[in-house]
Amino acid sequence: MKVTVLLSAGLHPVSGRPCPAAVELQAIRLAHTLGTPELTGLHAGPAADAVRDALGQGLPRLLWLETAVEDDPLAGLVAALATDRPDLILAGRQAQGADDSGLLPYALAKALGLPIIADAVAIEPAGEGAVHVVQALPRGARRRVTVRLPAVVTVHPAAPTALPFAFAAARRGTVERRAGQAALRSGAAIDERPYRKRPKLIAKAAAGASAADRLKAATESAAGGGRLLVDPAPDEAAREIIAHLRELGVLRR
Amino acid sequence: MSTMRLRRDPRTERAAHRIDGTARPRFDLAAAAETTGGRLRRNPRAEVERMLVAGTSRRRLDRSQRSVSTPLHIAAPAETAAAPRLIVIEEPAFLVAVVPDAPGGRLTPHDRQMIGAARLLAEKGGAVLALLAEPCEEIGPAGADRVLLVEASTGYDPEGRSASIAMAVDGLGVRHALFPESVDGGDIARRVAADLGEALFAGAESIAANAVTRASRGRRVEQRRAPPRLISLAADAALPYAGAPREARALQDDPMPTVPTRRAILAAEIIPADPARVPLGEAGFVVSAGNGVTDFDGFRAVAAALGATPGASRVVCDAGLMPRAAQVGASGTVLEATCYFALGIAGAPQHLQGIARCEHVVAVNTDLHAAMIERAGLAIVADAQKVMPALLAALECETETTA
CATH class of the missing domain: 3.40.50.620 (HUPs)
Incomplete structure (x- = not known):
């Protein structure tokens, strides 16, 4: 099976220096769970320094499409993948280094005419020409999706952690350099400024009020006036509780 | 020298207060106090009145600057009392x-x-x-x-x-x-x-x-x-x-027609989360034990039977009866659950902060006046130790009848 992992010019979350994006290293590990695939990394950008470390974390070969800083990587990636035709294209949930909008895998899938499955935490082979992709859902739930190959799959940060770095493997890995395609980014110019963290908005009643008001907001019943049973028999209490929970829809059975 | 205050002339000030038409000279000092100019006088009694917190039996003052600077609006309750009217936009511009x-x-x-x-x-x-x-x-x-x-x-x-x-x-x-x-x-x-x-x-x-x-x-x-x-x-x-x-x-009577697409997804099934292993902050349904619970094996059995993630109050975690990761509250985990079921928890303010974002609360506690009873949508004043076995028995009975 041919697997290609898309790699972006990540930035270290603390130091801000170039390094591979964590979720893309997790994607490399997920590729290793599919037996022994023919694994290739694919990066489009002005420099490959940031992604070269991925060679030490399970990636044997990296294809680098050299483009200018202002170029849109999509056209070059589409051309490279259309000629290479991998069975599975893995990407992080959100690439780093440019807009960080997470839109590129979707645009790529659209351009190549492939299905896309988001937020994978596990991938298992499912017979000839298909895989099971386990998606992460909120509240710890999972969804197992069977999808026909070839497909694009993006990886969720809840996937297993990346393989440990091995220096010898990093030395052994090869980087193939190719000229990318020049394609100007479309869209309106966007005003940019240094990032400023904004406070999360909380409910108005609690925001400006005094400590006494905030405590009242925290302790008051959200539903407004509940039912009160004083000293019921334990059996009756149990019946009431089960009926109430069932009404709320939290009891599964 | 322009910053210098004007010198008062007490005789003209007093003459301005004089009430005409009386034989004996009479002065109304209170009525015209504002016309005299100069600095405004503080009214310490009115300030204290404004700082009073209503609805408490003991006299409480809220000394934060906010309420002192804002004047009292007495007309406000009349507006809120009116029933909210439906807002209709007939011809939207976009x-x-x-x-x-x-x-x-x-x-x-x-x-x-x-x-x-x-x-x-x-x-x-x-x-x-x-x-x-x-x-x-x-x-x-x-x-x-x-x-x-x-x-x-x-x-x-x-x-x-x-x-x-x-x-x-x-x-x-x-x-x-x-x-x-x-x-x-x-x-x-x-x-x-x-x-x-x-x-x-x-x-x-x-x-x-x-x-x-x-x-x-x-x-x-x-x-x-x-x-x-x-x-x-x-x-x-x-x-x-x-x-x-x-x-x-x-917007229109019939729903939008579905667009035919080539389906590459062959099958999909939801795997529900194992409630015992979900992190407390992500859990949807949490059942929590407090000081009113002594039988913790029974409590875990109840949590498993309800399909809920077990939590605990600070007292229980401090005593080592439940792991620290299970602690709910300001110094533990702040929940995002849909439903919270409190067994034998009175509801300290720090604990209530942890469940502030829970949509529904069910409480079992012996104290009628506990804060958790006030917070709950279904509150039961009873001993949690006696309710737990009854709950287990009722759940088992239900599974037997359905099986």
Whole structure:
């Protein structure tokens, strides 16, 4: 099976220096769970320094499409993948280094005419020409999706952690350099400024009020006036509780 | 010398207070006090009156500057007492579409925030249009003027759903379309953007009618521009709509037709989370033990039988009866659960902070006057130790009858 992992010019979350994006290293590990695939990394950008470390974390070969800083990587990636035709294209949930909008895998899938499955935490082979992709859902739930190959799959940060770095493997890995395609980014110019963290908005009643008001907001019943049973028999209490929970829809059975 | 205060002339001041038409000289000193000029006098009694906290038996003063500077408005309760009227927009100048997740036809807090943000974008004569997968009753009070059912084919079919939404957004000439930046909402937003071939302003962190902002380049750069057509909104970035209910009129009688797509997804099944292993902060249903519980094996059995994640109060965790990771409250985990079931917990303020975002609370406690009993939607004044075995027996009895 041919697997290609898309790699972006990540930035270290603390130091801000170039390094591979964590979720893309997790994607490399997920590729290793599919037996022994023919694994290739694919990066489009002005420099490959940031992604070269991925060679030490399970990636044997990296294809680098050299483009200018202002170029849109999509056209070059589409051309490279259309000629290479991998069975599975893995990407992080959100690439780093440019807009960080997470839109590129979707645009790529659209351009190549492939299905896309988001937020994978596990991938298992499912017979000839298909895989099971386990998606992460909120509240710890999972969804197992069977999808026909070839497909694009993006990886969720809840996937297993990346393989440990091995220096010898990093030395052994090869980087193939190719000229990318020049394609100007479309869209309106966007005003940019240094990032400023904004406070999360909380409910108005609690925001400006005094400590006494905030405590009242925290302790008051959200539903407004509940039912009160004083000293019921334990059996009756149990019946009431089960009926109430069932009404709320939290009891599964 | 202009800063120097004018010298008072007590005789003319007194003459100004004189009441005419009486034989004996009379002076009304209180009435004309303001005309004399000079510095205003403080009224310490009125200030204390304003600081008094109403509704407590003991005299309490709120000395924060806020309430002292604001004058009292007595007319306010009359306005709030009036019944909220339905707001109707007959001829909207433009449409702002929202695509809520609404799992099971119920809006999430994130959905409500998104509708609040859409109301900001629709301020000047626009209407908010909700594109729903299934009917939802609470969409009108949440702030939607129009509703359109966009049904996808059965099962998990994000391609079909996004194709229908893209067709609705394009066909209706929607000015802005908002999506929640949640797991499913973010996926649909990007699929729609790819279908329409447009850029998506992903994960907007502040939103107003004139500008939206988002983080980019590893959260080092903030992008800012006028609101584009497709926006996905991060959680807790906007306030939910708090005005009078909107009408939520159906835009057209029949739902949008489904767009035929080539389905590459062969099968999909939901694997429910194992409640015993879900992190407490993510759990949907938490059952928690406090000082009123002594039989912890029984408590764990109850949690397993209910299919809930076990939690505990600080006292129980301090005593080593439950692991520290199970602690609920200000110094433990702040829950996001739908339902919280408190067994033998009185409800210290720090514990109540931990469950402030829980939608429903059920409490069993011996003390009628406990704060948790006041907070609960169903409160039972009884011994948790006696209720737990009864609950186990009732649940077992139910499984036997269904089996």
